[in-house]
Amino acid sequence: MIESPGFPDKYPHNLECSYMIMAPPHMDITLTFLTFDLENDPLMVGEGDCKYDWLEVWDGLPQASPLIGRYCGTKIPPEIQSSSGLLSLSFHTDMAVAKDGFSARYNITHKEVTGCMESGKISDDQITASTTFYDNRWLPRQARLNNDDNAWTPSEDSNKEFIQVDLHFLKVLTGIATQGAISKETQKSYYVTTFKLEVSTNGEDWMVYRHGKNHKVCLYYAHLHLANKLYWTWTWVRCSKYND
16 A cells, blocks of 8 residues: 555645555556545646646656656546556645545556567567668568568678667566578578667667676577566667677
């Protein structure tokens, strides 16, 4: 349970409270409000335009993640579900009116883990690449697992090539899988032998994912599924070919 300070009595004035709910990997958070009574803003123009007392809910870290909503008054907020595995609540009160506050229940449940690219949850426009093979039959959108029509292929075989995915919102990356293919023309197998992972929160400044106390670059190998190894929240993900 999450309750405002002093609940079920009236909450104190001049509060700045934070609550954080973090789920283990492959788990969902659902937040359900049972009671809700904060100071109302009689001049509120639109929903969430609260000026006195309010509760903000963020899908991730406060101020750095998508704001789900800002709530005040007596209307109970809708059921809230996190897409990042982390919910943050920020409770603010002023020096005037105090109400009964709020109480909420949260549940953490297993979620179905599916490949976002393979399932189509990530659109073609979200997938870009450094280059594409000359005849436009090997586009970035064809980089999905089990694609039945070719696959993404860069114009050159070098470690400067990369494929990039814009996740739109901060999300927890829980796994990466790669897949090779056998050419119908040559009957040879083609696949990336190793790759490194770069991450970004703005699509411009990239950081190579490192691990361990020595901060070594993590190298990943073809056909290796990385579930249960990556638990970072990012907006953009870029995979680059890597040569030792």
